[in-house]
Amino acid sequence: MKQSDFSPQFATLWGAQADTSHMQSPIPSTSSDNGRASLALGFPPANFTAPEAGGTFMYGQDLNGSLKMLSTSAQNYESGVIPPFSASFAASIGGYPAGAVVADTSTAGVYWRSTQDNNTTTPGASGAAWTNFFGGYLATSGPAQSSSAYTAFTNGLSANNLSAPNGAADIKISSGIRMASQVLYCNAIAPDGASDLKVTTDIRMGVQTIFANLFATDGTATRKFQGTTSVSDAWSFNQAPSIPVGSVSWSGTNTSTLSVGDAYSYFVRGSGASQTVSAATNFTGGLTVPLGISSTATSNTAVLATGDAFLSFMRLGGAAQSSNAPTTFSNGLFVPLGISSTAASNTAVLATGDAFLSFMRLGGAAQSSSAPTTFSNGLFVNALGAPSGSSDITINAGLRMNSQTAYVNKIATDGSEIRSISGVTNVADLWNFYTRPNFNGSGLALLSEVTPKLTIPGASSPWIQQVSATYNANDGSNGTLINIPSAYPNACLYAFGNDVGNGALAWGIQIVNSGSIRIWGKLGTTYQTGGINLYTIGW
Structure with missing residues (x-):
């Protein structure tokens, strides 16, 4: 074949x-x-x-x-x-034969093979005469698997993740691992049972950093740093080191006096202990110093001496200053609002004629105004509060939010007025009504009040459908097939109707399936064409 x-x-x-x-x-x-x-x-x-x-x-x-x-x-x-295991089927045929394959009744993709004839045991049960159809194979996915036998991968083993078997802390590799030209990535390397980790050949770090809290020699060897070495942090030496430039004291800081002949003897330190210079120093490019510095000054608040280059200037900060000469501000003087000789802050009351009388201060004591204030470019505030003694803020005109969102926890009417929300309103969350709302002046019915009106034993959620149907004489004894507007998910239970038009005909109705009805009309023994109002009940 x-x-x-x-x-x-x-x-x-x-x-x-x-x-x-x-x-x-x-x-x-x-x-x-x-x-x-x-x-x-x-x-x-x-x-x-x-x-x-x-x-x-x-x-x-x-x-x-x-x-x-x-x-x-x-x-x-x-x-x-592949049919699933059936205990009733097994009993009716006297048990499954040896070699029969059935699907597991609860786990998709699991199959069982019968290991004996007349097998009525249940797959997976203790002592059952069934074996996993894929027993002896390793699954590529699914729950963890274990094997007591040695497994050899003759073509290599490729894995994205290797983890220790259940109950073990580590993966033990009893022979060497040869990485060929590949790179070994690890977050920690630790000896197994030994005090030290021995690396017998050079380690090349590339552009990476080696982090160590302690460097020690093995035996009497000397540590060597070859090539250029950049040290970004302070190194502490328990003994005085030897460096190529000058002689450095090991007293703990670089503030010790330099010896004659030291490479740094001609420099003045930028910080540290006080230094003195016995030889004249020439500043060929000029000398820039903080304002008012003198041999006894501890800050730049020292009184300027006559002839000082900065005598005609006011400091932006420091100790208070005074002047006994008039000062003219040819380009105007900009000062905080309300400053006076006796005011401690800018909260002083403005006097009549003040240039800022028509303005509101940005800060300070509370202010009030009896005249309306117009913000032609908009008003930006983080919080609005009612004036002192009032419980509400009253807005006399409509509040237009444009495309922004209004967040409120409560909406209440002012007096006896009715709240009105005009325009299309999208409600994204559930609204709870503590009293029954009206719709266009009529009360709304609850779902719980109308849902159980139609109840049919054995049929959950039944409903009625109506269609105007026409039977055709040309369909003869086969009748005219009428489709229900919406096929019932489970079954059409009842179909009935009433004749329309003049005259009296005999007509019949037959349920075909959950979505179709067949109808006939006769006058005597002759099939007729006519119409009925057709009603169906189903679920």
Whole structure:
């Protein structure tokens, strides 16, 4: 047999679109009707006996149902479905045979293989005659796995993460690791059971930094720093070091007196202990010093001497200054608001005629105004509070927020007025109403008041649908198929209606499925064309 000889598959189940009245599915295990088929008897003896001899023809519904059951099972296997374990099925067939494969009933992707005939045990249970179908293999994902046997990776092992087995603190590697041309990255290297970590060859750090709290020699060797070494922090020496320039004292600071011949003997230190110079010093580029410095001055607050270069200037800071000569500000004087000779701050009361009388101070004591104030370019404030003695801020005109958001915890009416929100309003959060609100003057009904009005035993959330339907004489005995506006998710339970128009016709209604109804109309023995108001109830 060739793969091309594979027979057509059941893409559509037998009788998938058959009327429910033409289908008996599933076929019952047994039947009390001696003319109906069952799984135990198949088609009964009565179907093989002529009607005139007391038999009956086989039912087309039973034949449709049998073929549908067989095509359903065939379609499952053709689509690659492995059936889950079923204890009831195992009991009915006397147990699964050895080698049978079933799917786990709770975990997707887990399959079991039967290890004995007549197997009625449950997969995964203690002592069950089933083995994991993929036993002996390592999964690429899923829960942690363990193996007591040695595993060899002949083509190498590639992993993004290696971790110690359950209960172990470390991964032990009993032989050397050869990195070839690759780099080993680690956050810590520690000896295992030894006091020191020995590195037998040079370590090249590249552009990286080596951090160490202590450098020590191994034996009598001398530490050597080769190449240019930059030291950014202070080094403390327990013994006086030897350096190429001059002689340095090891007294603890660089404030000791320099010896004659020292390379630094011609320099004045920028800080440290006081120094004296016995030789004349020439400043060929000039000397710039802080204001008012003298041999006895401790700060730049010393009184300037006559002839000082800065005598005509006022210091921006320092000790208080005074002048007995008039001072003229040719370009104006800018001072804080309300300054006077006796004022301790800018909160002094303004006198009539003051240049700033029409302005409000940015800070200081509280101010009031009896005239309206207009902010032509807008008013920016972090907080608005009611004036002293008032409980509210009153805004006489509308407050327009443009595209900004108004945050309020409470909205209340002023007096007996009704709150009005005009325009389209989007409510993003839940609003709680402590009294029932009105809609256009009428009270609103609660969902809890209208939901349970239609109740049908065994059908949760049923509802009624209505459609104006027309039956057509040309459809004859087949009737006219009418689609329900919205197919019911589970089932259409009832269908009824009333005639429309003049005259009286006989008409019939049949439920086809959860979304379709079939209707007929007759006058005597003749099919008619007409209309009815059709109502359905389903869930």
